[in-house]
Amino acid sequence: MPKICLSLTGATITEDLAVLEKYRSQIDLVELRADYLEPGELFHIRSFPEKAGLPSILTVRRRSDGGKFDLGEGVRLVTFAKGLAFAESDQSRNFAYVDIEYDFHIPSIQEAARTFGTRIIRSKHCMEGLPANIERVWRELTARPYEIPKLVVRANGTKDVDSVFSLFKSGDKRQDHIVVATGELGFCTRVLAERLGSMLVYANDIDLSLGQAAPGQLDPRQLLETYRLREYSADWDLFGIVGGASVIHSLSPAIHNPGFAALGLRSLYLPFPSDSIEAFIAFAERIGIKGISITVPYKEQVLPMLSRWSPEVEAIGACNTAIRDGSSWVGYNTDWYGFSTDVRRFLGIEDLSGLRVTILGAGGAARAVAYALKKYGAKACVINRSMSKAKHLAESYGFEWSGTTERAVEMVDRYNDLIVQTTSVGLEGGQPGDAIDWYEFTGREALYETIYSPPETPVMKRARAAGCRVTNGIGMLQAQAEAQFLLFTGSEYPESITRA
Numbered sequence: 157m158p159k160i161c162l163s164l165t166g167a168t169i170t171e172d173l174a175v176l177e178k179y180r181s182q183i184d185l186v187e188l189r190a191d192y193l194e195p196g197e198l199f200h201i202r203s204f205p206e207k208a209g210l211p212s213i214l215t216v217r218r219r220s221d222g223g224k225f226d227l228g229e230g231v232r233l234v235t236f237a238k239g240l241a242f243a244e245s246d247q248s249r250n251f252a253y254v255d256i257e258y259d260f261h262i263p264s265i266q267e268a269a270r271t272f273g274t275r276i277i278r279s280k281h282c283m284e285g286l287p288a289n290i291e292r293v294w295r296e297l298t299a300r301p302y303e304i305p306k307l308v309v310r311a312n313g314t315k316d317v318d319s320v321f322s323l324f325k326s327g328d329k330r331q332d333h334i335v336v337a338t339g340e341l342g343f344c345t346r347v348l349a350e351r352l353g354s355m356l357v358y359a360n361d362i363d364l365s366l367g368q369a370a371p372g373q374l375d376p377r378q379l380l381e382t383y384r385l386r387e388y389s390a391d392w393d394l395f396g397i398v399g400g401a402s403v404i405h406s407l408s409p410a411i412h413n414p415g416f417a418a419l420g421l422r423s424l425y426l427p428f429p430s431d432s433i434e435a436f437i438a439f440a441e442r443i444g445i446k447g448i449s450i451t452v453p454y455k456e457q458v459l460p461m462l463s464r465w466s467p468e469v470e471a472i473g474a475c476n477t478a479i480r481d482g483s484s485w486v487g488y489n490t491d492w493y494g495f496s497t498d499v500r501r502f503l504g505i506e507d508l509s510g511l512r513v514t515i516l517g518a519g520g521a522a523r524a525v526a527y528a529l530k531k532y533g534a535k536a537c538v539i540n541r542s543m544s545k546a547k548h549l550a551e552s553y554g555f556e557w558s559g560t561t562e563r564a565v566e567m568v569d570r571y572n573d574l575i576v577q578t579t580s581v582g583l584e585g586g587q588p589g590d591a592i593d594w595y596e597f598t599g600r601e602a603l604y605e606t607i608y609s610p611p612e613t614p615v616m617k618r619a620r621a622a623g624c625r626v627t628n629g630i631g632m633l634q635a636q637a638e639a640q641f642l643l644f645t646g647s648e649y650p651e652s653i654t655r656a
């Protein structure tokens with residue numbers, strides 16, 4: 157089982173020790189990133205292991221390897237020497253490990269480390285991405301059996317992540333080693349360190365403003381609580397959500413993983429940011445993923461890769477769930493169910509017949525909403541920036557439609573029991589603003605915003621101020637995830653879990 161190593165990137169040792177205290181009960185060892193320390197602090201690193209009271213790694217990473225150290229190789233050498241000097245017979249007062257690069261060969265430092273029981277981590281950082289000669293690089297790193305080889309590769313694409321998993325096959329534990337792919341796409345190499353045989357997984361203090369050592373990294377609490385690192389073993393069933401880079405912030409792991417845990421299932425769910433749905437499906441097959449949630453921008457792109465579509469996928473033209481069935485994938489859509497379940501809860505009514513609804517937007521989310529509204533008997537209009545898309549969607553359900561022209565105001569006036577906002581306007585990290593800024597709320601409309609991050613968008617704020625009933629998309633997310641959970645596990649989502 158991989159150990160959790162907290163990487164400390166404070167400017168002072170005092171700051172680092174304060175962060176360590178916060179996580180002491182959750183971690184196994186610490187890495188002192190001396191390259192983040194102020195120069196004056198370098199004089200005090202020798203006493204760090206004793207103060208830390210945990211096995212400690214000394215790292216002085218130079219800029220070319222993704223670190224911060226820029227005082228030159230001479231000072232770097234002296235920093236290592238300071239860290240390893242005056243070794244004590246009580247080994248807990250010495251650094252347990254020193255992380256030195258593949259091209260750092262200073263016999264006196266290496267000898268000192270070996271003599272006093274400090275293990276050498278021999279690291280190679282491939283900052284540009286996976287090198288073509290990766291197997292040779294690894295052979296060279298593993299040449300000295302008394303050292304711990306460490307490979308850090310920037311994942312530029314899902315193919316790189318796939319290559320890392322194929323190079324470090326499950327259970328390959330012939331030699332202690334550390335492997336991690338950095339960047340958002342490499343996130344799964346941290347959570348699934350066990351699958352790569354990696355002896356440790358690096359974690360960071362994500363909340364504090366001490367800076368972060370690498371993108372796509374994790375907090376010890378997430379590793380333990382959300383991703384069950386201490387329990388996980390390579391024979392567990394894997395599930396996940398594939399999407400663009402932002403999927404790293406998805407709330408879905410925090411819904412599915414507690415559900416698995418509550419039912420005692422040996423299953424894990426994690427985010428897989430990806431640059432290509434084709435590459436991801438190949439990767440999912442290699443590592444044996446059983447079920448996938450699919451989000452922006454792949455809900456349509458995934459369709460040709462599925463061998464069967466549910467009737468809802470067929471009707472909506474988008475798939476948000478794929479289940480592995482033998483050697484193929486079956487596609488489902490639970491978005492429409494998530495919306496119909498939550499909107500009826502929001503309005504406090506079972507049947508939507510007679511309800512007059514405005515759908516803002518005509519993308520994938522709007523199509524699921526339109527399908528649900530039709531199924532429950534509502535009357536609707538579709539208003540979208542691109543008129544042709546509004547027309548196309550509306551006509552397939554016999555709804556009215558409009559572009560965002562003057563006609564739109566008159567149309568909303570007639571469909572004003574409920575307004576469903578499905579565009580990406582107002583989404584965290586996306587286009588800011590209000591997709592319906594041309595409409596003045598009277599207070600009688602109920603507003604259903606399908607966005608949940610941020611929890612309150614500008615249009616929600618404006619509608620609330622006008623006296624409207626308002627909700628965001630968190631309930632839709634939860635309900636669609638519960639339907640996915642049933643497809644993934646064959647069991648209902650446990651009632652006992654507090655809703656997200």
Ligand code: ATR
Pocket residue numbers: 452516517518519520521522540541542545578579580581587591
């Ligand atoms: P999703 O699958 O999340 O619905 P999508 O299919 O890309 O995403 O659809 C995005 C929706 O947001 C579309 O209705 C889009 O309008 P267009 O069809 O005119 O592109 C809408 N949208 C995105 N940016 C917008 C903006 N700045 N103003 C108004 N509508 C916008």
